[in-house]
Amino acid sequence: xxxxxxxxxxxxxxxxxxxxxxxxxxxxxxxxxxxxxxxxxxxxxxxxxxxxxxxxxxxxxxxxxxxxxxxxxxxxxxxxxxxxxxxxxxxxxxxxxxxxxxxxxxxxxxxxxxx
DNA sequence: CCGATGACAAGCA
DNA sequence: ATGCTTGCCATCG
Numbered sequence: 001x002x003x004x005x006x007x008x009x010x011x012x013x014x015x016x017x018x019x020x021x022x023x024x025x026x027x028x029x030x031x032x033x034x035x036x037x038x039x040x041x042x043x044x045x046x047x048x049x050x051x052x053x054x055x056x057x058x059x060x061x062x063x064x065x066x067x068x069x070x071x072x073x074x075x076x077x078x079x080x081x082x083x084x085x086x087x088x089x090x091x092x093x094x095x096x097x098x099x100x101x102x103x104x105x106x107x108x109x110x111x112x113x114x115x
Numbered sequence: 116c117c118g119a120t121g122a123c124a125a126g127c128a
Numbered sequence: 129a130t131g132c133t134t135g136c137c138a139t140c141g
Binding site for chain 3: 006009038039040041042043046
C-alpha cells in the first residue's frame with residue numbers, strides 16, 4: 001500500500017471535501033478512512049481548521065464529527081456561520097446537531113467506488 | 116525536547 | 129444514554 005506524505009494527506013483532504021455534494025455532509029473519520037488513514041480523524045480536523053480561515057474554496061462547513069455535531073463551528077468567522085451555511089443548503093440543525101444525520105451523511109467511499 | 120491541546124472516534128462502565 | 133479512558137498524530141508553548 002502506498003503511503004501518503006503529510007502534504008499529500010492535506011491535498012487529499014482538500015479534494016475530498018470539495019467532492020461533498022450540495023446539501024450533504026460527511027464526518028472526519030469517513031474522510032480519513034477514505035484516503036487510507038482510518039485513525040487520522042483528528043488530523044482531518046486539524047487540516048480543516050487551518051483551511052476554514054484562509055481557503056474559502058473548500059466547503060469545510062460540510063464536515064462534522066461522527067455524531068453529526070458541528071464541532072468546528074468556532075473555527076469559522078462567526079459561531080453561527082457554519083450552521084447558517086448548512087441550513088442554507090436545506091440541512092436541518094437542532095442544538096448544534098444535524099437532524100436526520102443518517103440521511104444527510106455522505107460517504108466518500110461511495111463516491112470513490114464510482115471513480 | 117517535552118507536555119498539553121485539538122473541528123475525532125471507539126470502547127467501556 | 130451519559131461520562132470517562134485510550135488511541136492517533138500534528139501543532140503549539
